[in-house]
Each structure stands twice: as C-alpha cells, then as structure tokens.
Amino acid sequence: xxxxxxxxxxxxxxxxxxxxxxxxxxxxxxxxxxxxxxxxxxxxxxxxxxxxxxxxxxxxxxxxxxxxxxxxxxxxxxxxxxxxxxxxxxxxxxxxxxxxxxxxxxxxxxxxxxxxxxxxxxxxxxxx
Amino acid sequence: xxxxxxxxxxxxxxxxxxxxxxxxxxxxxxxxxxxxxxxxxxxxxxxxxxxxxxxxxxxxxxxxxxxxxxxxxxxxxxxxxxxxxxxxxxxxxxxxxxxxxxxxxxxxxxxxxxxxxxxxxxxxxxxxxxxxxxxxxxxxxxxxxxxxxxxxxxxxxxxxxxxxxxxxxxxxxxxxxxxxxxxxxxxxxxxxxxxxxxxxxxxxxxxxxxxxxxxxxxxxxxxxxxxxxxxxxxxxxxxxxxxxxxxxxxxxxxxxxxxxx
Amino acid sequence: xxxxxxxxxxxxxxxxxxxxxxxxxxxxxxxxxxxxxxxxxxxxxxxxxxxxxxxxxxxxxxxxxxxxxxxxxxxxxxxxxxxxxxxxxxxxxxxxxxxxxxxxxxxxxxxxxxxxxxxxxxxxxxxxxxxxxxxxxxxxxxxxxxxxxxxxxxxxxxxxxxxxxxxxxxxxxxxxxxxxxxxxxxxxxxxxxxxxxxxxxxxxxxxxxxxxxxxxxxxxxxxxxxx
Numbered sequence: 001x002x003x004x005x006x007x008x009x010x011x012x013x014x015x016x017x018x019x020x021x022x023x024x025x026x027x028x029x030x031x032x033x034x035x036x037x038x039x040x041x042x043x044x045x046x047x048x049x050x051x052x053x054x055x056x057x058x059x060x061x062x063x064x065x066x067x068x069x070x071x072x073x074x075x076x077x078x079x080x081x082x083x084x085x086x087x088x089x090x091x092x093x094x095x096x097x098x099x100x101x102x103x104x105x106x107x108x109x110x111x112x113x114x115x116x117x118x119x120x121x122x123x124x125x126x127x128x
Numbered sequence: 129x130x131x132x133x134x135x136x137x138x139x140x141x142x143x144x145x146x147x148x149x150x151x152x153x154x155x156x157x158x159x160x161x162x163x164x165x166x167x168x169x170x171x172x173x174x175x176x177x178x179x180x181x182x183x184x185x186x187x188x189x190x191x192x193x194x195x196x197x198x199x200x201x202x203x204x205x206x207x208x209x210x211x212x213x214x215x216x217x218x219x220x221x222x223x224x225x226x227x228x229x230x231x232x233x234x235x236x237x238x239x240x241x242x243x244x245x246x247x248x249x250x251x252x253x254x255x256x257x258x259x260x261x262x263x264x265x266x267x268x269x270x271x272x273x274x275x276x277x278x279x280x281x282x283x284x285x286x287x288x289x290x291x292x293x294x295x296x297x298x299x300x301x302x303x304x305x306x307x308x309x310x311x312x313x314x315x316x317x318x319x320x321x322x323x324x325x326x327x328x329x330x331x332x333x334x335x336x337x338x339x340x341x342x343x344x345x346x347x348x349x350x351x352x353x354x355x356x357x358x359x360x361x362x363x364x365x366x367x368x369x370x371x372x373x374x375x376x377x378x379x380x381x382x383x384x385x386x387x388x389x
Numbered sequence: 390x391x392x393x394x395x396x397x398x399x400x401x402x403x404x405x406x407x408x409x410x411x412x413x414x415x416x417x418x419x420x421x422x423x424x425x426x427x428x429x430x431x432x433x434x435x436x437x438x439x440x441x442x443x444x445x446x447x448x449x450x451x452x453x454x455x456x457x458x459x460x461x462x463x464x465x466x467x468x469x470x471x472x473x474x475x476x477x478x479x480x481x482x483x484x485x486x487x488x489x490x491x492x493x494x495x496x497x498x499x500x501x502x503x504x505x506x507x508x509x510x511x512x513x514x515x516x517x518x519x520x521x522x523x524x525x526x527x528x529x530x531x532x533x534x535x536x537x538x539x540x541x542x543x544x545x546x547x548x549x550x551x552x553x554x555x556x557x558x559x560x561x562x563x564x565x566x567x568x569x570x571x572x573x574x575x576x577x578x579x580x581x582x583x584x585x586x587x588x589x590x591x592x593x594x595x596x597x598x599x600x601x602x603x604x605x606x607x608x609x610x611x612x613x614x615x616x
Contacts, residue, residue, distance in 0.1 A: 038558055
C-alpha cells in the first residue's frame, strides 16, 4: 500500500478509506490477508497507534476480521463488501455534486455532460 | 566492574598520546646518556675539566636537560588533570552527557579519572626506575674506560640528584607522598567541577580557595619552626585527610546536583 | 511515567523553563516543538538531570537517581562517545553498563542502519553518527528514550530510516520524547505534540484529535501558536 496523506484529516480515517478504495477497485477481495499493524505503520511511516485505531474501527464495522495470532483478513461477507463500493461511490458523487452546486445545472444538462465525459474517460483508460 | 570499564576507556582515549610522551621523554633521556660522554671527552681534551678524574652517570642526571625531560611529563600530567575533564565537555560529541547518565554513581567517574592520573604518574616513575640502569649502561658504553668511575648504585644516583623528589625511601614516605598527591589531584578536580557548576562565579570561588590554601601552607611552614617533626607529621596528616574528605564530599554534591552537560 | 511538576530554571533573570508541568507515558511518541531558545533541549536535560532545575521531576514515581538511568536514556543531537572508539567498542561499552542491553536489537539495527562494527566514529558523517546514536539508545533497553533533534542537520536517507525506526517494533512500549523543528516529516508519526514558547508549554495536543476536531495540521497549529 502506498498513500500520500493529507495532514488536515485524521490519518486513521485516511487509512480506512484507502482500504475501502482497494476493496472497491477489486484489488482486495474477501478473505485476503492485509498487512499487520506493524508492517503497515512502518511501510507508510505512520504512528502504530493510529494504524491500531484504523484496524479497530474496521473490525467494529466488520470490514476486517482478526483472529488471535493470525493476520487480519478482509471480510467474506459480500453484503458488506458491496456496501463499501456503494458507499464510496455515493461519497464521491455527493462531493462532486456539492462542488458543482453553485453552477446551478439542471439534471438534464448534468446527465448529458456526464455521459459525454464518461465515454471519453473510458477511452482514455483503455488507451492506458 | 563499572570502575574498571571507565578506567579502561580513559586509558584507551590517551594511549597514543601517552605512548608518544613515553617515547619522547625516555628517548631524550637515552639520547642525553649517549651524547654526554662525547661532550665530556671533548671538554677533557679542551682542558675544561680534569683528565685525571673519573666520572659517573650522576653527571647526566645533574644536567639541566635531564631535569627538563622529567619536568615535561610532570607538567603534562598536571595539565592533564584539567584536560581529562574538559575534554569530555568540549570534545566532538559531549561524552560527558553519556558519562553523567550512565546507571552508575557519578562519583565512579571521578574515581576513574583520579586513578588514571595516579596510574600515569606511577607509570612514569616505574618506567624510569626500570630504564635508569639501562641509561647508565649506555653512558658507560660511550665513555672511555679511563674516565669512568664505574657503575653507581641506582638508589645512590637518585638520592644524589633532584630525582629524589619523585622517589620514596620507605612505606610511610610512600603513603605520605601518595596521599598528598591524591589530595592535590582531588582538589584540582573539585576546582574543575566548581567551575563547571558555577562558571564565572566558580572561577572566583576557585581563586579564593587557592588563596586560602596558600595562606594555610604559609602558616604550616611557619608552624614547622615551633613544632617537633612528628607533631608536624600528625598535623599535616590531619589537614590532608580533612582536605581530601571535603574535596570528595563537595565533588559528589556538585556531580549529582549541579552538573550541566 | 515521567512526571514534571512546576519545573523552573533561571539563567540570571531569564527563565528558560517557567513552571512546566506535564507527563510522558509509555507507548507514546511525544514531540516537543518550538523555535530556537524555547527551552526544549533544556527541558530534556532537566529530566535527565543534565542541568539543575527547581520543581519536581519523577520517573515511575521516583526521583531521578543513578538507578533511574537503567530505564531512561538520552540521545543528544550529537553522538556522545569519544571519537577514537569503533562502533563495536561503543556497543561493548553500553552492553557493560545496561542490564537490559538488547543484543538482538543491536545486531538488527546495525543491519538496518547499514553500519559496520569495525568502523571508527571519527570517519563517520553526521547522519551516520546519528544512526549509531539512536542504535545505542534503543539497544540500551531503556523504557524512556529522550532524543534531542534527531532529525536535524542530517541527510535525507538517514531521516527516512529514523522515521521508519520510530514506527517499528523497536520503539514499541517505549516512551519517546524528542525535540524537533522538522515538523513535516513527523506529522503522521507522533502521537502527541507539545508546543513550547519562552520556556513555557503553550499547547499540548494529540495530533489525531487535532485533525479530527479542528481539521488542522500540525503546521497550521504551529502558525497559530507562533505567529
């Protein structure tokens, strides 16, 4: 994992978000093991207590499971996993809409713009 | 043992300097033992001194140069009394910070440094007493036999020269000299610690202490006129024990409560 | 726990530490932040009894004595060892005095820091001297590690290594208290930031809390405190 951190937001939230992103992109799947708290702290150069907090929150949200003396794994619960994806998308869309709110676009205008951009972004990604 | 470890480090730090000093000092003494016979012969040829007398090694010991070779290490050791402390504050990387925060009583640092100085002084005296006979042999080998009055007893040689100051004749004497030296070094150490604890004010305090001790010394010399020598002996012993005790107690207090590094 | 109560130090009329009270806990990395002359280094030295001060300083409830130094070690800004020593000699020296000396950590950290045992200190750069300095501090087995400007004036590779070290198992369960003015590098590493100004503690934050409650970075807070 490699994250560049924003120093104004809690680092533990950024770690959680990053794990969610990896799940949403399919880079992490149900049952995959994730790095230990220690490994993650050292590789990202962040405070181990912060990583601990992120893992604790993810455990509470049942996103990851940790059994004694074993590496933590991503949950196999598909409902939770697809929820992660939806939640992230919803967040992004929400953020996007808040940003363009001052432009006062109508729904139709917005949708056609989205369609246009969608296909061009698609093409760009395929070229990569 | 913690003390030995610190002592080892002290010697480890000065080993090359010490070796160099030993080579220079004793090299110079051998050199003098070697060239003095030649000069003696020349003086005889020039009729500056009598050709009908014989000479021995004490002529080398009597020369100013030889005195010099002994004075140099003596002065160096005295200067080293200050250097052995200041080096640890002012050298590259403040070693004093490590020393003061080691899990040992801080006075052990003091004792290790004190022992280092004493051992270096003893080392020079021991080496000298070992090398003196060899210096005499060198002298004898370089001087034509007709001018040589033969090997003298080393002890006699020492007693007849200024070297007497550095040697002792019996155990009591030895203990006496030893105690006085240790007290003197300890007092100088305390002076260093006073300066380290109070800086400029400390320098003034040290100056006053030196004046007081000097007055005490004068008083003692005056007193020696009106007391028997064994009475003086007891008096001086008492004063030395008191001075040493005060020096150690004050040093201990300064080291544990007032040191900065 | 290291506990300070009303600690004050004067140089003549100037107070370099003015009524400082705070505690440092095991398992936390605390950073003392402040401009030059704010009293950070003096505070570390006062805790180590490397400078006299008034007030009460206790470590695990007891006053600092020679025994305390089995649990508390100082890593000053420059390695405090004679320069004629080799790294090996330094290790032996520390091993001799510290009962809890961690030989395993020492060997692993030699590797981690790319240090060669037989090298003499005299030949090492500032960065490498700091590596030795930290190695000795950590391998001493002391619970409390007080470091003065470990990140200043050294090369970037060494700084990276040090950052890695601070997040590693070697400092786990230790209490770390260090001074710095290189904030950017340690923002995500430390637990707690203590700001000092003119010999006083002006604010004291857990950095995650600061970000969570005020959406402020350490740098934002620093501007607030000092400008």
